[in-house]
Amino acid sequence: MIHESPAFYLAIADRLTLPTKAFIDGSFVAAKSGAVIETVNPATGLVLAAVAHCQAEDVDRTVAAARRAFRSGVWSRVAPEARKAVLLRLAELIRANSTELAVLESLDSGKPIRDCLKEIAIEVPDTFQWYAELIDKSFGKVAPTGEQACALILREPIGVVAAVLPWNFPLLMAAWKLAPALACGCSVLVKPAEQTSMSILRLAELANEAGIPAGVLNVLPGLGETAGQAIGRHGDIDAVSFTGSTEVGRLFLRYAADSNLKSIGLEMGGKSPFIVLDDAELSPEMIDNAVMAAFWNGGQNCSANMRQIVDRSRQEEFLDRVVERAKALVIGAPLDPATELGPLITREHRRRVLDYVESGSREGARAVLSGAAFDSDAPGSFLGPTVFADLAPEMTIAREEIFGPVLGVMPVDGIEQALTIANGSEYGLHATVYTRDIDRALFMARRLACGTVAVNGFTEGDLKTPFGGYKRSGSLARDKGTEAMAQYLQTKTIWLSLDGRYASIPG
Incomplete structure (x- = not known):
C-alpha cells in the first residue's frame, strides 16, 4: 500500500537509524583504516551520513571470512531445503521492512518513493523467494554410458563471489545477484556503489536475522578505485558479477587477467x-x-x-x-x-x-x-x-x-x-x-x-526471463531467470568405472 502523504514518509525518514559500517563476517565494523565516505542526499545536496570507506585490507579480511565459511560447509554443503528456508525467511523480512528500506533508498539515491516501494516491497522479496523455491528443483544429469561405467554431471557452487553494484537500482540489482548466488551455496561479498550503500547494509542486517551464517553475506562500501580494484585483483575470489559502465567492465576483465583469471559476469551500458x-x-x-x-x-x-x-x-x-x-x-x-x-x-x-x-x-x-x-x-x-x-x-x-x-x-x-x-x-x-x-x-x-x-510495450521482461547484453553491453552471463545460476555454479563430471561383473546376467 502506498500512502499518498509525503508527511508519512518524512516521519519515517526522521526516525531512521542510518547504517554506516561495513558488514563483515556477521558483524558491523568500521573500515580498518577508519576512513569514511560522505553520502549525499541528491534532492538537497546535504550530507546524509559518513559511511565506512573500505579498502584493500578490508577486502582481504572479508574474502578470508567468506572463504572460511565456504570451506566449512555451513552454507555451501547444507541440504538444499535448509538454504531454501533461510532465503524464504529473508524474503518475508524484506516485505515486513519494505517501507523503511524504500525510504532509506529514496534518501540515498534520489529515486521517487513510489518507484522504491514497487521495487522493494514487491520485486526484491519476490526475487529472493523465486530463487529460494528453485533451490530444491535444480538437478544434475546422468550421462548415457555402457554398463561398465556410470557418469554423473554435477553443478557445484563456484565458491567466493563478489557482486559489484550500480547506484541506479541499489537493492534490486543486489537481489538479482545475491539471490541466485546464495541459492547456489556461494559465499558473497557485495560492493555497493559509493553513492548508495545504506539500503544494502540494512538488507545485510535482515539477512543475519533470517539465519544466513556469518561470512556468507558481507557488504563493503568503498570506492571503485580502492575496494573495487582490490576485489577485481584478489586471487581468492572465484567470480565477479558486475553491473555498471562499459569502461569499468573493461577494468574488471583486466584485473581478472592480471590475477587468478576469475570468472567475470558483465552487464554494462546501453544505447537502446x-x-x-x-x-x-x-x-x-x-x-x-x-x-x-x-x-x-x-x-x-x-x-x-x-x-x-x-x-x-x-x-x-x-x-x-x-x-x-x-x-x-x-x-x-x-x-x-x-x-x-x-x-x-x-x-x-x-x-x-x-x-x-x-x-x-x-x-x-x-x-x-x-x-x-x-x-x-x-x-x-x-x-x-x-x-x-x-x-x-x-x-x-x-x-x-x-x-x-x-x-x-x-x-x-x-x-x-x-x-x-x-x-x-x-x-x-x-x-x-x-x-x-x-x-x-x-x-x-x-x-x-x-x-x-x-x-508493443517497453519492458525488460520479468524475473523468469534472463537479462543481459550483446556487444559492449555485456558478456555471456545473465541476471534473472534460471540462466543467472550459471554465473555461480561450476560443472563437475564424476566417472565411475564398473567392473561389469553382472553384465552377462540376462533380464
Whole structure:
C-alpha cells in the first residue's frame, strides 16, 4: 500500500537509524583504516551520513571470512531445503521492512518513493523467494554410458563471489545477484556503489536475522578505485558479477587477467532504440511507454530507450504527443508519492548530462523541449526532461550513453533503414519495437543485435526471463531467470568405472 502523504514518509525518514559500517563476517565494523565516505542526499545536496570507506585490507579480511565459511560447509554443503528456508525467511523480512528500506533508498539515491516501494516491497522479496523455491528443483544429469561405467554431471557452487553494484537500482540489482548466488551455496561479498550503500547494509542486517551464517553475506562500501580494484585483483575470489559502465567492465576483465583469471559476469551500458514503424498505433499507452522508456528513473537506466527511431511519416505527430506527455511529468521531492522524476544522483552527473544536451544543440539536433533551466540554482541535482528532434546517427547524443533525462527522435524511411540504424551501435542491451504487423515484429526482433527485444510495450521482461547484453553491453552471463545460476555454479563430471561383473546376467 502506498500512502499518498509525503508527511508519512518524512516521519519515517526522521526516525531512521542510518547504517554506516561495513558488514563483515556477521558483524558491523568500521573500515580498518577508519576512513569514511560522505553520502549525499541528491534532492538537497546535504550530507546524509559518513559511511565506512573500505579498502584493500578490508577486502582481504572479508574474502578470508567468506572463504572460511565456504570451506566449512555451513552454507555451501547444507541440504538444499535448509538454504531454501533461510532465503524464504529473508524474503518475508524484506516485505515486513519494505517501507523503511524504500525510504532509506529514496534518501540515498534520489529515486521517487513510489518507484522504491514497487521495487522493494514487491520485486526484491519476490526475487529472493523465486530463487529460494528453485533451490530444491535444480538437478544434475546422468550421462548415457555402457554398463561398465556410470557418469554423473554435477553443478557445484563456484565458491567466493563478489557482486559489484550500480547506484541506479541499489537493492534490486543486489537481489538479482545475491539471490541466485546464495541459492547456489556461494559465499558473497557485495560492493555497493559509493553513492548508495545504506539500503544494502540494512538488507545485510535482515539477512543475519533470517539465519544466513556469518561470512556468507558481507557488504563493503568503498570506492571503485580502492575496494573495487582490490576485489577485481584478489586471487581468492572465484567470480565477479558486475553491473555498471562499459569502461569499468573493461577494468574488471583486466584485473581478472592480471590475477587468478576469475570468472567475470558483465552487464554494462546501453544505447537502446525505441523503434516506431509506419503502422504503429500512437495510443496514449504507447506514448506513455515512449516517455517512460527514456525518463523512468531520470533516464538513469542501462536499458533506457533514449534513441527513438521513428518512421518519417509519423515523426511530427509522435513528437507532439511525446512532448505533451513529458511536460506533464511531475518533478519533485523523492519522498512525495506524486513525484515521477526525482533528482539525478549527483551535481557532477547533472553537469555531465547537460554537457550532452549542449553537444546535441551544437551538432544540429532540434531541441523541442528543454529541461536544462529547471531549478538550475536549487539545491540538489534536479534536471527536467529534454527532447531533441532530427537526430542523425553520427551525433554524439545518438551514439553515447547519456544516463539522464534526454530523449532523441531520429526520423527514418522504412523498416530496413530503421533496422540498420538500430544495429549501428556498439551497444546491444535492449530494444523496443512498435508495429501492428506480427511478421514485421518478428523480423525486427530476430535481427536486432541485443539481449532483450520488447514488442508493443517497453519492458525488460520479468524475473523468469534472463537479462543481459550483446556487444559492449555485456558478456555471456545473465541476471534473472534460471540462466543467472550459471554465473555461480561450476560443472563437475564424476566417472565411475564398473567392473561389469553382472553384465552377462540376462533380464
